Amino acid sequence: MLPESGLGRQRRNLIPHAKRWATFLLGGLVNTGFSYAVYLLLNLYLSYQVAYFLAYVAGVVFSYVVNSLLVFGVPLTWQRFLAFPLVYVVQYVSGALMLSLLVEMLGISKTWAPLVVTVALLPLTYLLSKLLLLRNTKAGG
Numbered sequence: 001m002l003p004e005s006g007l008g009r010q011r012r013n014l015i016p017h018a019k020r021w022a023t024f025l026l027g028g029l030v031n032t033g034f035s036y037a038v039y040l041l042l043n044l045y046l047s048y049q050v051a052y053f054l055a056y057v058a059g060v061v062f063s064y065v066v067n068s069l070l071v072f073g074v075p076l077t078w079q080r081f082l083a084f085p086l087v088y089v090v091q092y093v094s095g096a097l098m099l100s101l102l103v104e105m106l107g108i109s110k111t112w113a114p115l116v117v118t119v120a121l122l123p124l125t126y127l128l129s130k131l132l133l134l135r136n137t138k139a140g141g
Contacts, residue, residue: 020071024126027066032118035059039114048110052099053092055114060088063129072133080133087128091121 035055042051064084068074095117102113 021126024067024071024129025122027063027070028118028122028125031059031062031066032115034062035118036114040111043110048103049096049099052096052114056088056092056095060085063125067129068133072130074133074137083132084129087132090128091125094124095121 035058038058039051039055042054046054064081065076068076068080074080095114098117098120099113102108102116103110108116
């Protein structure tokens with residue numbers, strides 16, 4: 001058997017990362033649909049910023065469960081559950097500012113603006129989720 005080249009090792013190591021990203025994106029897509037439906041429903045009765053906040057909270061809880069169990073394969077714990085929203089504070093502030101910019105300054109519909117915000121913040125969300133959920137685990141290597 002021939003020794004594996006560096007390139008072969010790199011490709012083999014990329015497969016788990018690609019699967020993790022694909023699972024993260026699929027979970028995020030489902031979460032986005034869920035959060036967006038909550039936003040649209042609440043937006044009928046509340047201001048768009050309040051509707052965004054409440055839909056965001058529901059999405060964070062959903063995201064914690066999906067990312068823990070399906071994306072990063074770590075057990076649900078109260079410690080991670082309570083810490084998870086702390087990371088999302090950065091994302092929320094960024095998202096709320098971006099939402100205001102899109103709606104108030106650029107005139108984008110308050111119906112569509114949260115979807116733009118979600119897509120723009122995907123890389124930040126993945127990185128923060130990974131750092132938090134894999135912290136102090138063997139999988140975090």
